[in-house]
Amino acid sequence: SQQGEEDPQALSIQEGENATMNCSYKTSINNLQWYRQNSGRGLVHLILIRSNEREKHSGRLRVTLDTSKKSSSLLITASRAADTASYFCATSTPGSGNTGKLIFGQGTTLQVKP
């Protein structure tokens, strides 16, 4: 089942601009994670935000979480051509117990033009 829906599906920006992508989900969560996938490769974990947190930073990444709206956003500042990839949100729900199961969104494809 797909819990997360991401918006936009595709985003094209110039190098140096900021990129914002959004994720909405349907049920309550323990935490929400963002992953990056370069074309034809595996996913790489970027950042995790817990349900009791509202904002988190990691380098050029800023993640916000609004549990009342069941949504999260990922902001990449000062983008670089190397940031070109697909970005996925993934949620861990209370129903998953200790299994570590994640539910992934459909992803946003980001293209950063040099």
Place this chain on the structure above:
Amino acid sequence: DGGITQSPKYLFRKEGQNVTLSCEQNLNHDAMYWYRQDPGQGLRLIYYSQIVNDFQKGDIAEGYSVSREKKESFPLTVTSAQKNPTAFYLCASRPPGRTYNEQFFGPGTRLTVL
């Protein structure tokens, strides 16, 4: 791609044949997962295993089988019963402990049914 290897990178299969995808990790992780990714889509969970000799069905287990005889290995067999097996298959693992929820992914295997 961390300490998770998947082989082969590309796999071609004739209809009606079973095929086994390899996933090995040297991270000493207990939990391992298999996902399927279709073009432009997010990841869907096929099977997961939290401990050796135990595994559970995910959301789309029909037509697939797994085994977990060793902690390091979690092979996935795509059987002839899987009606649409052409996809990108990703294996992941997770460190032990309740609070750590990040998953580490292998580089993936692209399966094409001819």
